[in-house]
Amino acid sequence: MWSFSGSFVLDACSDPDVPFTWRFERKRAGTGALGDLGAHIVSLAHVLVGPISAVSGLSRTFIKTRPEPTGVFGYGSGADLRAPRHEVENDDATTFLVEFANGASGHIEASRVATGRTWHQSIELIGSKGALQFVQQDIHTLRLYVSGDPLERKGYREVELGPSHGDYGAFWPFAGVPLGVHELKTIEVHEWLNAIAEDRAADGDFEEGWRVCEVLDAVEQSAAERRWVDVPH
Numbered sequence: 586m587w588s589f590s591g592s593f594v595l596d597a598c599s600d601p602d603v604p605f606t607w608r609f610e611r612k613r614a615g616t617g618a619l620g621d622l623g624a625h626i627v628s629l630a631h632v633l634v635g636p637i638s639a640v641s642g643l644s645r646t647f648i649k650t651r652p653e654p655t656g657v658f659g660y661g662s663g664a665d666l667r668a669p670r671h672e673v674e675n676d677d678a679t680t681f682l683v684e685f686a687n688g689a690s691g692h693i694e695a696s697r698v699a700t701g702r703t704w705h706q707s708i709e710l711i712g713s714k715g716a717l718q719f720v721q722q723d724i725h726t727l728r729l730y731v732s733g734d735p736l737e738r739k740g741y742r743e744v745e746l747g748p749s750h751g752d753y754g755a756f757w758p759f760a761g762v763p764l765g766v767h768e769l770k771t772i773e774v775h776e777w778l779n780a781i782a783e784d785r786a787a788d789g790d791f792e793e794g795w796r797v798c799e800v801l802d803a804v805e806q807s808a809a810e811r812r813w814v815d816v817p818h
Contacts, residue, residue, distance in 0.1 A: 589634045589683070589691035590709045591626035594699035598677065604654035604664040605671035608697075617675035619644065620801055623695030627797045628789065629708055635687050636796070641813045642681035642804035646673050647698055681804045686818070716741075725763045 597603070607613040608621065616623075619642075630637065653668035678696035685691065699705070706721040718728035718741070727744040734740075746753055747760025752772045756764060773789070780787035800816050807814040 586634055586685075586687065586689045586710065586712045588689060588711045589630050589685070590693075591630060591691070591707070592694045593622040593626050593706045594678075594694060594696040594702045595622070595704050596698065596700050596702050598648070598697040599700045601648045601650075602652055602664050602666065605651035605673070606654055609651060609671070609673045609675060611674040614675060616679075616801060616805060617646070617673075617677060618695040618697045619676055619679040619804060621695075622697065623679055623681075623693060623804070624797050624801060625706070626693045626695065626708070627800045628793065630683065630685075630691060630693065631793065631796060633708070633710060634685050634689055634691070636685065636818060637683050637691075637800050637816050638686040638818070639684040639813050639815050640681050640800060640803045640807050642679055642808040644676040644679040644805070644808040646675070647677045649673055676808075679804065679808065681807065683800075723763070724765075725761050 598608075609617065614620065627637070650670035650672055652664040652666050652670050655663040655665050677698045678694075680692070680694045683691040683693060696702075704722070708719050710717045713732070715732050716730040725746050727746065728741045729744050730741045745760045748754030748758060752775070753764065755772075755775075756762075756768055776789075777787050799818075803814045803816045
């Protein structure tokens with residue numbers, strides 16, 4: 586494996602009048618886009634490539650204040666534009682370079698103010714034998730490049746996901762139908778329940794959560810000190 590690129594960006598908070606909720610408060614949320622979105626890409630990077638050994642990050646808060654919320658305290662909140670505005674306490678967007686323990690390099694982006702991106706999660710893997718691209722919005726397909734293909738057939742090919750891939754067959758008996766976020770959550774719960782019943786470690790356990798948090802802490806430190814920071818192991 587040579588390199589990994591991952592992105593989880595959305596525009597849910599790109600309007601400066603999206604109200605101030607717990608997501609913008611450091612005491613309750615910790616980081617902003619980094620922890621809310623970037624954590625998912627870090628977890629994928631751990632599974633697909635391996636442990637991250639060092640990071641170099643850059644964080645920005647583009648919308649400095651937000652109005653008082655009314656109604657539901659979350660994404661569905663309204664805004665009281667007559668009330669004093671609160672100062673945003675964490676990052677709107679964070680980008681960071683990563684160095685993996687196996688020598689691979691990478692780049693991860695997280696943003697909650699990515700104008701025009703209602704929801705976009707993607708990864709790309711590049712290695713000596715080929716490359717792989719995945720976009721969650723096109724979850725029923727993978728784009729695969731194989732280095733050893735004959736010259737006349739070189740290029741990315743599209744692999745359609747179907748019942749032979751993981752838990753896909755639990756939802757559809759034929760290929761090509763997209764699975765949604767809620768189906769993925771169902772698969773996660775199924776894995777956890779099976780792990781408990783079989784008395785084994787689950788994929789994505791509390792130790793993995795801790796490892797992800799170690800990376801996020803290192804990214805925050807790196808962004809604050811404007812330098813590379815090693816991730817403890």
